Amino acid sequence: MSKSVAIIGTRGYPSYYGGFETLIRRLGPYLVEAGWDVTVYGRPGAVKTDDPLLDPQVTSVMTKGLETKSLSTLSYGMTSSLSAARRKPDVALIMNVANGYWLPLLRSRGIPTVVNVDGIEWERAKWGTNAKRVFRGGARLTAKYASELVCDSHEIRRRWQRDFGRDGVFIPYGGDAPDRLPVVEGLKSREYVLIVARFVPENTVPEFLQAARELSEKWDVVIVGSSGYGGELDVAAKKLAEQSPRVQWLGHVSNDQKLFSLWQHAGAYFHGHSVGGTNPALVQAMACGAPTIARDTVYNREVLGGAGIFCEPTSTSISHGVLGLMANPDLRDQISQKAIERARSEYSWDDICARYDRSISRLVRTCESKSDLR
Incomplete structure (x- = not known):
């Protein structure tokens, strides 16, 4: 059974x-293959029912919620949890x-629960005081009530040990190693600078947009991402692309093959994320062999190891680092190969999914053993 x-x-x-959605696209079918009955809760209009990779054995359940920046996560989490409480699965995996x-x-x-705690949300600049308070409160309750925690980086695990007295299982994100893809139309391999990021301040987007003015004097610059809700950074990216013929703003790119190609052929990929653990975009960029220059944080150093170079979160430092990397093809190729090898050895999807399977299986067995002793 x-x-x-x-x-x-x-x-x-x-x-x-x-990143959560990328994980579930891989984990859902994996768990089905491993013998699990999998139900994924979601939001109306947010899924691609015509996806050719869709596994029909994964049950998709939509619930209602408030589609606003500050209340969507809470409201959909509440309605999903109410539904799960009625259905009473053997275990719940919560993001x-x-x-x-x-x-x-x-x-x-x-219902035993495994919670992926993600990053340190209450330190993100995009949230106001009330939202930060909500996330901090949610973290305290997670520390108190979760059966098991999943930490996507060793540094995040240390933070939870220090701040909440809870340990967790280390399970990062994975990356796909694509075959060689054609260059996106209008670009030349290794002759453009790339950023892929949600448009929030802690991803160093404002500083990169400023640096892009200088970078675009010599190289093409491709900007992937948006705020999702409109805002000043979207306006700034649009204006920059209109003013400079060498800057392209593509917005959010949901086509994996196009995104993988952009990483695969980039001359330099700037990764500016500062708050969080193992960033899914960084892992995927590594799997694609993107020569990466990253904002210098403990999280980015943990993931990249020696497969990248680092800069400070200023437009001057970004420009200096990117231009130096673009001017050194040998270093670029060396970093690219190291990134591919590190992604293959440390961040393979099969290994990540197997760890989740072991984690939830172990928790179910533990709960069954406790029940038998009663």
């Missing part, structure tokens, strides 16, 4: 919004500590 798992806290299956508020409900129904 198969065991059942409910996955809560993503936009659904299959969705291409962000994002904001859903910590609903863990007591799941516990009251005897």
